[in-house]
Amino acid sequence: MAWKITIQVTSLACVGLGGWFTGTLMERWKLQQNTCDWSRVNQNSPDNLLYKLKRMPGLPIFGTVSAASSPENKLAVLESGLVPFESSPVSSKPVRVSQIMKFGFPGLDTVRSFDDYVLSYDRRNRVPHWVFEHLTKEALVYNESVDRSKCEFTEDTSMHPYFRSLNSDFRGSGFDRGHMAAAGNHRLCQKHVDQTFLLSNIAPQVGVGFNRNSWNRLEKYVRKMTRTYKNVFVCTGPLYLPRRDSDGKMYVKYEVIGANSVAVPTHFFKVIVAETADQKLDMEAYVMPNQVIDNSTPLTVFQVPPESIERAAGLLFFDQLSRDKIRKINGRESTTV
């Protein structure tokens, strides 16, 4: 039965990749030795098998993109038995992706799914459009075997060379290589934290006063939300906001750095949906300027209506979630629209 399911999974996303898939299956045991123990954090997760389901450029793995894009299809995926139980040898990776993307994809441009986060890449600006993460307190428990200092920023070879950012673009620029999916959110195992150091997950950020201070405060606050919420879903990305110039007209102006002209976003956003144990949903949305911010500034100063980010970024957040299911937005009881 498990094999039948596996074949169904294959046919969904991997038509014409039979040889690759067979090879992947052959690696099963090898992979099992070297994977994270998801069962520690999710009893419904099986041991990982197709763990090395490599990022296939342009390929929405397991049809996750199309599958989750419509509510019907998403339900079908969740209820079809393709979501495996502990005894099933079906990969946990597609399951993990559907967990992370439970509320829908904000956009569909150049999507990559990693073991613990999902990313959409902006090839023109050579930074992410958005990254999506799912945090729980169980997955954030301190793991002494995970060492951030072993990590190196690495170019993402799944992107065409024209569109990659390189370490040389950042060197001497004065900007930090700022994580969108934060390293500190993926401490379950070394492989997960390593994957956050791919340069496709990085955008130029002001270091002292922003990335290392207020933006870091916001990231820590999101992690802290897992103390009171069972599930925390967070989408993070850059913004390029217009500004009025001296001629009175509005312009979008941003610096680009390095030989690859990596864009320096004017702002960054986070949109968070936090779910209580009894499925109550609270939403928070933040926009912070990519500049030195006084460390005493309360994070609430940066709260904005979520739809203002959607309009500015060209994205739709939590599209699969009807807004009347949301209890609070930015701490306020949401009133019926």
Add this chain to the structure above:
DNA sequence: TTTACTGT
């Protein structure tokens, strides 16, 4: 604690 640089 986590964020990350430059200079050696």
